Amino acid sequence: MYSVLAWRNIWRNKRRSLITILSITFAVLLACAMRSMQLGSYDRMIENSVRFYMGYIQIHKDGYWNDKVIDNSFHYDSVKLNQVTEIKGVQTYVPRLESFALASYKNQTKGSLIMGVDPRRENDLTRVKEKLVEGSYLTSDDEGVLVSKGLAEYLNATVGDTLVLLGQGYHGANAAGLFPIKGIVRFAMPEQNNQMIYMSLAKAQWFYAADQLITSAALLIDDADEAPRIVREIKKSFSSEDFEVMDWKELVPDLIQSIELDSISGKIMLMILYVVIGFGMFGTYLMMTAERQYEFGVMLAVGMKRLRLQTIILLEITMMTAVGVLVGITISLPLLTYFHFNPIYFSQDAAKAIENFGVEAVYAFSLDPTIFTNQAYAIFIMAIILAGYPVWSIYKMNPVESMRA
Amino acid sequence: MSTIIKATNVSKVYHRTTVPVHALNNLTLSIEEGEFTAIVGPSGCGKTTLLNILGGLDHPTSGKVEVAGTDITEMKDSDLIDFRLKNIGFVFQAYNLIPVLTALENVEFIMLLQKENKKVRHQRAMELLTQMDIADKAKNKPSQLSGGQQQRVAVARALASKPRFILADEPTANLDSSSTSNLLDLMARMNKDQKATFIFSTHDQRVMDKARRIVTLEDGTIVSDTTR
Ligand SMILES: Nc1ncnc2c1ncn2[C@@H]1O[C@H](COP(=O)(O)OP(=O)(O)O)[C@@H](O)[C@H]1O
Numbered sequence: 066m067y068s069v070l071a072w073r074n075i076w077r078n079k080r081r082s083l084i085t086i087l088s089i090t091f092a093v094l095l096a097c098a099m100r101s102m103q104l105g106s107y108d109r110m111i112e113n114s115v116r117f118y119m120g121y122i123q124i125h126k127d128g129y130w131n132d133k134v135i136d137n138s139f140h141y142d143s144v145k146l147n148q149v150t151e152i153k154g155v156q157t158y159v160p161r162l163e164s165f166a167l168a169s170y171k172n173q174t175k176g177s178l179i180m181g182v183d184p185r186r187e188n189d190l191t192r193v194k195e196k197l198v199e200g201s202y203l204t205s206d207d208e209g210v211l212v213s214k215g216l217a218e219y220l221n222a223t224v225g226d227t228l229v230l231l232g233q234g235y236h237g238a239n240a241a242g243l244f245p246i247k248g249i250v251r252f253a254m255p256e257q258n259n260q261m262i263y264m265s266l267a268k269a270q271w272f273y274a275a276d277q278l279i280t281s282a283a284l285l286i287d288d289a290d291e292a293p294r295i296v297r298e299i300k301k302s303f304s305s306e307d308f309e310v311m312d313w314k315e316l317v318p319d320l321i322q323s324i325e326l327d328s329i330s331g332k333i334m335l336m337i338l339y340v341v342i343g344f345g346m347f348g349t350y351l352m353m354t355a356e357r358q359y360e361f362g363v364m365l366a367v368g369m370k371r372l373r374l375q376t377i378i379l380l381e382i383t384m385m386t387a388v389g390v391l392v393g394i395t396i397s398l399p400l401l402t403y404f405h406f407n408p409i410y411f412s413q414d415a416a417k418a419i420e421n422f423g424v425e426a427v428y429a430f431s432l433d434p435t436i437f438t439n440q441a442y443a444i445f446i447m448a449i450i451l452a453g454y455p456v457w458s459i460y461k462m463n464p465v466e467s468m469r470a
Numbered sequence: 471m472s473t474i475i476k477a478t479n480v481s482k483v484y485h486r487t488t489v490p491v492h493a494l495n496n497l498t499l500s501i502e503e504g505e506f507t508a509i510v511g512p513s514g515c516g517k518t519t520l521l522n523i524l525g526g527l528d529h530p531t532s533g534k535v536e537v538a539g540t541d542i543t544e545m546k547d548s549d550l551i552d553f554r555l556k557n558i559g560f561v562f563q564a565y566n567l568i569p570v571l572t573a574l575e576n577v578e579f580i581m582l583l584q585k586e587n588k589k590v591r592h593q594r595a596m597e598l599l600t601q602m603d604i605a606d607k608a609k610n611k612p613s614q615l616s617g618g619q620q621q622r623v624a625v626a627r628a629l630a631s632k633p634r635f636i637l638a639d640e641p642t643a644n645l646d647s648s649s650t651s652n653l654l655d656l657m658a659r660m661n662k663d664q665k666a667t668f669i670f671s672t673h674d675q676r677v678m679d680k681a682r683r684i685v686t687l688e689d690g691t692i693v694s695d696t697t698r
């Protein structure tokens with residue numbers, strides 16, 4: 066009967082309770098959407114630069130990361146790398162020979178990043194094949210190259226044209242060659258889209274005079290969160306040799322840091338939203354208590370314990386909050402699920418403008434369950450704290466005085 | 471018959487204003503089991519103050535109140551709430567009932583506080599509503615009842631907890647004359663049939679006429695005490 070009483074009390078002032086519930090619903094909806102978009106964009110950034118580019122773990126010759134030159138490359142030992150894939154959680158390894166070169170076509174020249182890759186393994190990790198917008202993908206000892214769309218546009222080159230690449234090879238050797246463009250690939254991140262050139266590992270080793278050498282082995286793993294453990298295990302088995310093994314957080318520290326900063330500003334926004342909603346909730350609790358002074362007085366007079374009365378009020382507040390939160394989540398869950406699977410892409414012009422800032426032009430939405438649970442916790446904690454007022458006012462209520470009013 | 475309320479030299483001074491208000495002056499009164507007593511007097515003479523003190527809702531400034539042999543003047547507030555629930559029924563001037571509960575639920579509610587089981591609660595509540603001639607409105611909310619009907623439910627609620635006595639502060643103040651006499655007749659019947667002790671206050675002559683004992687207050691002092 067106490068919960069019946071609480072439930073009916075909520076609907077005594079339908080309008081006010083509805084406004085309170087709707088404001089909670091709205092806050093949850095807005096907070097979930099904001100957070101989902103933020104975390105979604107972070108996920109997307111991490112995916113683009115880690116999942117589809119860096120790999121979650123990389124193995125290099127010791128010192129390569131600080132001095133990324135071709136001389137810091139190491140012998141491509143597939144037997145040893147196969148051992149790595151036997152560690153639990155590691156799917157496969159992807160060998161790369163990476164370095165810079167100047168790419169020219171006719172009278173246009175631009176610095177570019179050359180990626181010598183094992184086409185099949187590379188595709189397992191970065192799914193380059195899906196990014197192909199023109200031409201065809203590489204074969205294992207292909208003579209041709211894939212050029213990123215932004216770079217191709219800059220050079221005014223397209224499939225079938227031949228690029229001139231100039232660079233510095235292993236131990237100072239000259240690197241020069243002619244490479245027919247076999248395909249054009251489009252990357253989401255402008256940084257990649259404007260400078261990447263993919264070629265077969267064999268061809269890259271030839272170009273850089275780096276026979277049997279690679280600069281890195283990226284690992285494809287089952288779960289990003291497992292990376293630190295896998296790094297530890299690799300380090301243990303490679304302890305005697307001069308390799309460096311880095312997980313993705315070490316590989317993209319700038320990205321992680323800017324995400325953390327951005328996340329703080331997002332949380333501050335949420336806090337402001339909650340304060341606004343909190344004032345509304347408090348107003349309701351205030352009125353709820355004020356207009357029922359007499360009634361509370363009667364209840365205490367006839368023998369209802371204060372604790373019981375406080376419990377009923379808390380129940381009312383909890384029920385109202387729960388309805389608001391549940392409705393909020395019920396609306397936001399399908400909505401955000403839809404947008405999670407159908408990210409919002411910008412129109413061409415807007416996309417260009419946004420990509421100039423170095424970010425991908427898309428609104429992506431995360432479905433991380435903590436988005437929803439955190440909003441629910443936040444609202445509930447706030448409701449309970451604000452409920453302190455009615456609880457306290459019942460605690461010090463004098464029935465005679467409240468009935469005199 | 472035994473004494474259930476014994477108030478000895480009770481005074482109450484309010485210090486709310488600059489001039490202290492002596493609401494009760496050294497008042498002594500006892501009430502026997504089974505009485506049907508009216509506390510009468512003009513507005514401001516101290517009726518409400520007296521009933522509140524007898525009911526353990528308020529503490530006297532000096533003096534002592536014993537209810538069924540227990541001194542309630544020194545009792546802690548939290549113990550008093552429990553004491554009231556077990557021993558005293560209350561009917562106030564108006565708005566006695568919980569607005570969101572039906573008449574029946576309002577009567578059951580007090581027994582719920584006493585942790586009575588559902589079946590007993592329901593049965594006794596229906597019985598009392600029948601005795602108070604209001605059983606046909608058992609499923610109505612207070613807002614769907616007239617003032618007189620609400621007060622009948624309030625009396626039923628007061629009786630439901632099986633109190634030693636019932637304090638009713640001007641229960642008819644907001645009622646028209648026919649509802650007033652109807653309510654008083656029902657109370658008198660409960661007094662007779664159920665041996666329920668009633669102490670009610672009024673400044674209405676017609677209500678006084680229904681009482682068997684009339685205690686008249688003036689400026690916080692008993693000026694006459696007659697039993698018929
Ligand atoms: N809480 C209070 N503070 C100050 N004065 C009060 C208070 N309650 C009652 N009084 C005063 O005490 C006197 C008796 O009041 P009350 O018991 O309400 O009389 P009655 O019920 O007979 O009208 C009045 O003068 C009233 O103004």
Ligand SMILES: [Mg+2]
Nearest residue numbers: 517518519640
């Ligand atoms: Mg009065």
